[in-house]
Amino acid sequence: MKRLQRKISTKQWALMALSAILLLALFAYTTQQPQHVMPDEPAVAELTPSSLRLDEPAAFEQQIKPVLERRCVVCHGCYDAPCQLKLSSIAGLQRGASKERIYEPKRITAMQPTRLFIDAKNSAQWRSLGFSAVLNEGQKNPQSNLENSVLYHLLRLKKQHPQPGMRKLPKSFSLELNRKQSCPTLKTVGAFAQKHPLWGMPYAMPNLSEPEYQTLVSWLAQGSPTPPxxxxxxxxxxxxxxxxxxxxxxxxxxxxxxxxxxxxxxxxxxxxxxxxxxxxxxxxxxxxxxxxxxxxxxxxxxxxxxxxxxxxxxxxxxxxxxxxxxxxxxxxxxxxxxxxxxxxxxxxxxxxxxPSYAPEIASNPFKVFAAIPALSRYRFLLDEAHFFIEGFIKGPVCRGQIALDVIEDQFWVMFFDPNQPIITNSAQFIGEMADALKVPADGGSNLELIRIWTDYWKGQRRYMERKQAWFKTIGTHDLGHAMNFIWDGDGTNPNAALTVFRHFDSGSVAYGLVGKNPDTAWVIDYPLFERIHYLLVAGFNVFGNISHRLSTRVYMDFLRMEGEDYFLAFLPANRRKAIRDTWYVGQRDTIDELFSAPQEWL
Structure with a gap:
C-alpha cells in the first residue's frame, strides 16, 4: 500500500513538473514576441457592408450611446478631448475634429471659442471654424458612409492591428497631457494609418469587443441615423x-x-x-x-x-x-x-x-449687484455651498491645473456665520471696498499680467489692511466664543462643513470634515466666496491667452492665502506663525515672498 502511494506521488510530481515546464515555455514564447506583431496580412476588417446588420436602423440612445459611454467618453467627453472630438453626444460627432488645442499652455492670443451647442449651430458653421468631418457628409449609401468616415477608418485600423496583449505599450504611444496630437482628415487618414498602424481607436486602449465594433460600424454604414x-x-x-x-x-x-x-x-x-x-x-x-x-x-x-x-x-x-x-x-x-x-x-x-455690461463693471459682482442685500447674496451661496465650491473644482476648467495647482490634496472648508456682526458681512464695508475686490477679467491683452502687481495685489493689500484693523478692535476670545463666528448650517444644513480632495488635475468635494486632520483649512466669508466664483467659474475663459491663465493662477493664490489666514485666526495666537511657516515651503514660499500679506496679527 505504501509502495502504491509512493508511486502515485511520483506520478503527481512528474505531472507538476511537466506543467511547470509548459508554463515556462509559454511564458518564454509570449515574452519573446515583439510588443506588436505586424503580419504581412493584417487582420481582416470589412470595408463592404455585406457582413453588417443593415436591415433595421441602429437605435442611438439604446445601442450606440452605451458603447460610446463605455469605451470613448472617458477621453472624449470634455474640453481636453483629443482633437476636440467630443463623443459624448451626436452633436460632437457631427461637429468633427480640430487640430487646435484648447489647453495650449503658450497661447499668446485668445482662441475662438468652440463650445459645443453654443458657438456654432450646424456642421457648415463648424467647418468654417476649422473642424473636419469624421462622419460621411457626401453621397449617402452604405459603402460611401464607411469609405468617407474618418471614424470608421480609425476603428478599422484598430481592428486590423489589435492592441498588444502582453507587457507595456510600445514607446510609440504618447500619453502625456500636452502631447503632440494627430488629427487625420479623410485626405490624410490613409497616410496616418501607414505611419501609425497601432494608433487606431480606441487609442492606447484594448480593442472594442466584436459586438461593440459591429454595432458602431453598422450604425456608420447606415449613415449615422439619430433620433430627434x-x-x-x-x-x-x-x-x-x-x-x-x-x-x-x-x-x-x-x-x-x-x-x-x-x-x-x-x-x-x-x-x-x-x-x-x-x-x-x-x-x-x-x-x-x-x-x-x-x-x-x-x-x-x-x-x-x-x-x-x-x-x-x-x-x-x-x-x-x-x-x-x-x-x-x-x-x-x-x-x-x-x-x-x-x-x-x-x-x-x-x-x-x-447695471452696465461693460467689462470693467460686469466682472465686478460687488458693483453690479450692490443693490441686492449682501446678506441675501451670502445666504444664497451658503444654501448650496457644496455646489459653488464644486464649481471651481470642476466647472469650466475641466482640466483643473489652473484651479487645483494652488490647493492642497486635502483641506477642510468652513464659513463665517452670516448673522455675526463682522465687517465682511457689512454691505457698507463691501461697497467701500468694491474696487479693491475686483478680480482679473479676461481683457484679451497680455499686459493684464502686469496688473497683478500694479493693481490687483495693491487692492488686495488695502482690503486686508482694512479688515485686520477691524479685527484688532474685537480683541482675543476663547475658542468657545470664537466658534460662534463659524456658521453651523443653522443646525440643519450639511453645507456648513466641506472637505476638498485633489488628485493631480481632478478634485471632488465631500460633505463634512472628512479624513485625518489636514495640514490646512479655509474659513470663507462672503467677499471671498464671491471672488472665488467670479475668478474661476463666471470669469474664467478656457479659451483665453497665457496672461489670463497666469493672472487667474496668481490671484487664486491670494484667495487661498486669505481663507487659510482666516483659519489661523481661530488657533492660539502663540502657535499661528509657527503653523503658517510650515505651510510656506517650496513653491508656496516663493508666492509668499512675492506677495507678502500683512502679518502683524500673527
Missing part, C-alpha cells in the same frame, strides 16, 4: 414653464435678481424636483422668448454683453452623456423658488437703474 432630441418629460414641463415665467418678470428688481442667478448657475446641470434621475437642463440666455425654440446667445462669459435687443432666460435640455468632470447638479423646485423670493424679492430695496 427628446422633449422635456411631463413632470418637468409645468415646472419649466413656471421657472421661465419667474426668471423673465419685467421689473428692474426681478431682472437684476435673474441676472445674479444666471451668472451663478449658468454652469449647473439643473434637475427638476421629482423628474427622471438623468434628466438635466442648463440655464441659458436666449434671443427667443418662452414658448418658442431656444436660440442660445454665444457670449464668451456669462456676464458678456448680450446687446441691445431683448433676451430671455430659458431652460435648455442637456443632451450629452454625463461625465464626472463637468457634472455639477443643482435642483429647481417649488421650495427653491420660494427661497429665492424670501432672499431676493421680499426684502425692501429699490433698483433705480440696471
Amino acid at each position: 432630441p427628446p422633449s422635456p418629460s411631463s413632470v418637468v414641463v409645468p415646472q419649466l414653464e413656471e421657472w421661465e415665467r419667474f426668471l423673465n418678470q419685467p421689473s428692474k428688481k426681478q431682472r437684476l435678481v435673474s441676472r445674479y442667478l444666471y451668472e451663478h448657475l449658468f454652469h449647473a446641470h439643473i434637475h427638476f424636483a421629482e423628474s427622471a434621475t438623468r434628466e438635466f437642463y442648463r440655464l441659458v440666455r436666449s434671443t427667443t422668448p418662452p414658448g418658442t425654440a431656444i436660440d442660445e446667445m454665444a457670449t464668451t462669459l456669462p456676464y458678456g454683453d448680450p446687446g441691445a435687443a431683448p433676451f430671455y432666460y430659458r431652460l435648455l435640455k442637456y443632451e450629452p452623456s454625463i461625465v464626472a468632470k463637468s457634472h455639477i447638479v443643482y435642483e429647481f423646485s417649488a421650495a427653491r423658488m420660494q427661497r429665492y423670493r424670501e432672499l431676493f424679492l421680499t426684502p425692501d430695496y429699490t433698483v433705480e437703474q440696471l
Whole structure:
C-alpha cells in the first residue's frame, strides 16, 4: 500500500513538473514576441457592408450611446478631448475634429471659442471654424458612409492591428497631457494609418469587443441615423414653464435678481424636483422668448454683453452623456423658488437703474449687484455651498491645473456665520471696498499680467489692511466664543462643513470634515466666496491667452492665502506663525515672498 502511494506521488510530481515546464515555455514564447506583431496580412476588417446588420436602423440612445459611454467618453467627453472630438453626444460627432488645442499652455492670443451647442449651430458653421468631418457628409449609401468616415477608418485600423496583449505599450504611444496630437482628415487618414498602424481607436486602449465594433460600424454604414432630441418629460414641463415665467418678470428688481442667478448657475446641470434621475437642463440666455425654440446667445462669459435687443432666460435640455468632470447638479423646485423670493424679492430695496455690461463693471459682482442685500447674496451661496465650491473644482476648467495647482490634496472648508456682526458681512464695508475686490477679467491683452502687481495685489493689500484693523478692535476670545463666528448650517444644513480632495488635475468635494486632520483649512466669508466664483467659474475663459491663465493662477493664490489666514485666526495666537511657516515651503514660499500679506496679527 505504501509502495502504491509512493508511486502515485511520483506520478503527481512528474505531472507538476511537466506543467511547470509548459508554463515556462509559454511564458518564454509570449515574452519573446515583439510588443506588436505586424503580419504581412493584417487582420481582416470589412470595408463592404455585406457582413453588417443593415436591415433595421441602429437605435442611438439604446445601442450606440452605451458603447460610446463605455469605451470613448472617458477621453472624449470634455474640453481636453483629443482633437476636440467630443463623443459624448451626436452633436460632437457631427461637429468633427480640430487640430487646435484648447489647453495650449503658450497661447499668446485668445482662441475662438468652440463650445459645443453654443458657438456654432450646424456642421457648415463648424467647418468654417476649422473642424473636419469624421462622419460621411457626401453621397449617402452604405459603402460611401464607411469609405468617407474618418471614424470608421480609425476603428478599422484598430481592428486590423489589435492592441498588444502582453507587457507595456510600445514607446510609440504618447500619453502625456500636452502631447503632440494627430488629427487625420479623410485626405490624410490613409497616410496616418501607414505611419501609425497601432494608433487606431480606441487609442492606447484594448480593442472594442466584436459586438461593440459591429454595432458602431453598422450604425456608420447606415449613415449615422439619430433620433430627434427628446422633449422635456411631463413632470418637468409645468415646472419649466413656471421657472421661465419667474426668471423673465419685467421689473428692474426681478431682472437684476435673474441676472445674479444666471451668472451663478449658468454652469449647473439643473434637475427638476421629482423628474427622471438623468434628466438635466442648463440655464441659458436666449434671443427667443418662452414658448418658442431656444436660440442660445454665444457670449464668451456669462456676464458678456448680450446687446441691445431683448433676451430671455430659458431652460435648455442637456443632451450629452454625463461625465464626472463637468457634472455639477443643482435642483429647481417649488421650495427653491420660494427661497429665492424670501432672499431676493421680499426684502425692501429699490433698483433705480440696471447695471452696465461693460467689462470693467460686469466682472465686478460687488458693483453690479450692490443693490441686492449682501446678506441675501451670502445666504444664497451658503444654501448650496457644496455646489459653488464644486464649481471651481470642476466647472469650466475641466482640466483643473489652473484651479487645483494652488490647493492642497486635502483641506477642510468652513464659513463665517452670516448673522455675526463682522465687517465682511457689512454691505457698507463691501461697497467701500468694491474696487479693491475686483478680480482679473479676461481683457484679451497680455499686459493684464502686469496688473497683478500694479493693481490687483495693491487692492488686495488695502482690503486686508482694512479688515485686520477691524479685527484688532474685537480683541482675543476663547475658542468657545470664537466658534460662534463659524456658521453651523443653522443646525440643519450639511453645507456648513466641506472637505476638498485633489488628485493631480481632478478634485471632488465631500460633505463634512472628512479624513485625518489636514495640514490646512479655509474659513470663507462672503467677499471671498464671491471672488472665488467670479475668478474661476463666471470669469474664467478656457479659451483665453497665457496672461489670463497666469493672472487667474496668481490671484487664486491670494484667495487661498486669505481663507487659510482666516483659519489661523481661530488657533492660539502663540502657535499661528509657527503653523503658517510650515505651510510656506517650496513653491508656496516663493508666492509668499512675492506677495507678502500683512502679518502683524500673527
